[in-house]
Amino acid sequence: MSKAKDKTEHLIGNEMSGAEILVNALKAEGVDTIFGYPGGAVLPIYDALYGQNDIEHVLVRHEQGASHMAEGYARSTGKCGVVLVTSGPGATNAVTGIVDALLDSIPMVCFTGQVPTHLIGTDAFQECDTTGITRSAAKHNYLVKSVEELEGIIHEAFHIATSGRPGPVVIDVPKDIQFKKTTYKGYEAHLPFDYNPQTEPFMPAIEMAIDLLANAKKPIIYTGGGIINAGVKASEYLREFVKETNFPITSTLMGLGAYPASGDNWLGMLGMHGSYEANLAMHDCDVMLCIGARFDDRVTGRLDAFSPNSKKIHIDIEPSSINKNVRVDIGIVADAGIATKALLKAWSKNKSKRPKLDDWWKQINVWRERKSFGYRNQDDLIIPQYAIERLYELTKDKKTYITTEVGLHQMWAAQHYHFEEPHRWMTSGGLGTMGYGLPAAIGVQMAHKDALVIDIAGDASVQMTMQEMSCAVQYNLPVKIFILNNEWMGMVRQWQQLLHGERYSHSYSHSLPDFVKMAEAFGCLGLRCDKPSELDETIQKMIDYNGPVLVDCRVSKIENCFPMIPSGAAHNEMLLGDDGRDLGTAIDDKGKQLV
């Protein structure tokens, strides 16, 4: 990766403490923001942060918030997110966000304090086996054993977090090492790094792929978060490729925005709550081109019925993703952007053969007519899909970033908020972490101070990390929390309705706080709205207010999210909203055991 000039060059050769080395190495990496929370085992680092202006430290209210904020920051900028927490409970609290970043391939470096080296293994106060705990939670981790190796480890960690399939890297720094002194070396001294994943595609495989695609009758492009991670350029190549080929395109939850939702070839998101046309096109296609997605179970549904008659091409930066869940015919290990560019070039060169897609598009347009994201609106009750639609209409012309929590509201946001650009949509896809949205929004807002950042939330999820409202107030971050309050853990309720005989065990949000008062108690503006007629006005107020806002938008309590591919079902066995079918029998016993 090319780097801006090392800002710390003038310090090279100076003797300094481990804590000072850490802060300077961050500066050398170009870090401008870190999310953290102090404690005994990181006090020397906090001391080194004191009184310097290059790095802004955001004081969170819970370390899980720090790791989600770093994710929001990273996902919206393409840069590496940075977290600093203390030993023991600081580290364990951060773990949820670390795993979240691992599953969604978000670059992150997380520093954890550790008890002094001589106390490690003695069950000292606030000691925990951080490297043991995060071994499978992070892409890689380190326990720093000497101050001499600290600087090199930091630069290698940034390199690992941001290259190949991005992910979180944890650096556990014992307190004595933060005090010990050694010579500062600067970024350049640590090059080159050992870790160098392949990014260039194997060209003959690209040629083979083009050959398959050129002879396809029913092709489809299925993309994922990999395109987003590969940078804005990758989305541009993708758009160009779709334009050149006129292939239909769908994407995973993580890939929304890479191809514009307003584009002619867009089929909408695929998967469990994806569109009818996207899922049926996946099922019926004859050639599938997957770029930067990983055939996750939310996408494939029942594996032995997944796109049974297609040849599959899979481009992924991570070799282990290829042939993991679904056997493919051509596997290409490469950066999604570089590979898409290569495809584009090869396609343009090979002009002799162009597939005839009229029949395929005719079929797709019939499926589109099904309008599977449709819902029945009401005059006296806010239907959640309608609320998202209005939110979209009133914010689409602004520089808007959307984050979500996890649940029905998340799926409706994916279905009804239409993304035109990459990096504008942050959601917890792989881990599905309730409580992600608010801290992620704060992280986004830190990176884009002038943007409109909205957390589309559920009443249950928002309670998991709502203390971060205090953080938003402290740093004057005008994030908007838009709660679709259905008084239920809606997604759980939906599953209980469909799979568990309408036995609603512990899924009602009892004793909800008065969200408006809560917002006010934190120093935010609180708004409430329960009539469709007031919706636009409330949303406008939320947008116009210069500061953090919470909207308690009271919506229908019983609305379900459709379409839905029940667990264990195939793409063409999707349930649609107005299916008069008895939902209780739609899923067999085997399906009920699946998550």
Added chain:
Amino acid sequence: MSQPNSAYFIPDTTEAIKRTTLAVVVKNEPGVLGRVVGLFSARGYNIESLTVAETDHEAHTSRITIVTSGTQATLDQIKAQIARIVPVKRVNDFNGDEDVVSRELALIKVAGKGDDRVESLRLADAFKAKIMDAGLDSFTFELTGSSKKLDDFIKLMKPLGLVEVSRTGVAAIRRGNEKV
């Protein structure tokens, strides 16, 4: 079609289970064995045998030899997942048994008197086991060979007063003049 694990795992009984030996060359740093072993338990893979030791002090590398089994798809996935671990330099698959020399060493303690004692000694001789320790009512044998040979010998010792076994796990190397 073969389909490895996922939330929608559909058992596929037709695919043959294969056994293979993997030689994993790793950077010799703390925790690296934990990463490799942790991967096997986290993803539900089998380990039948595992040996590890530093093999190149200068280059700071160790070699982990793993005997594992699964369908071809699972074995491919195991290799790809091991290769993902940052300090892993190379993963070599000694696919099947033909082109690889693999050996294991066992120390086997047998206690017995009379005919049993004579019989264990006779069998040890037939298997070319060495006697490492001898007492009036016990022997400790050292036996080197394929895992199969060790299994056979241990089975024969059982009725003759087998007390304890210590095995090293498999060490393996490819035939020919090339380095992995």
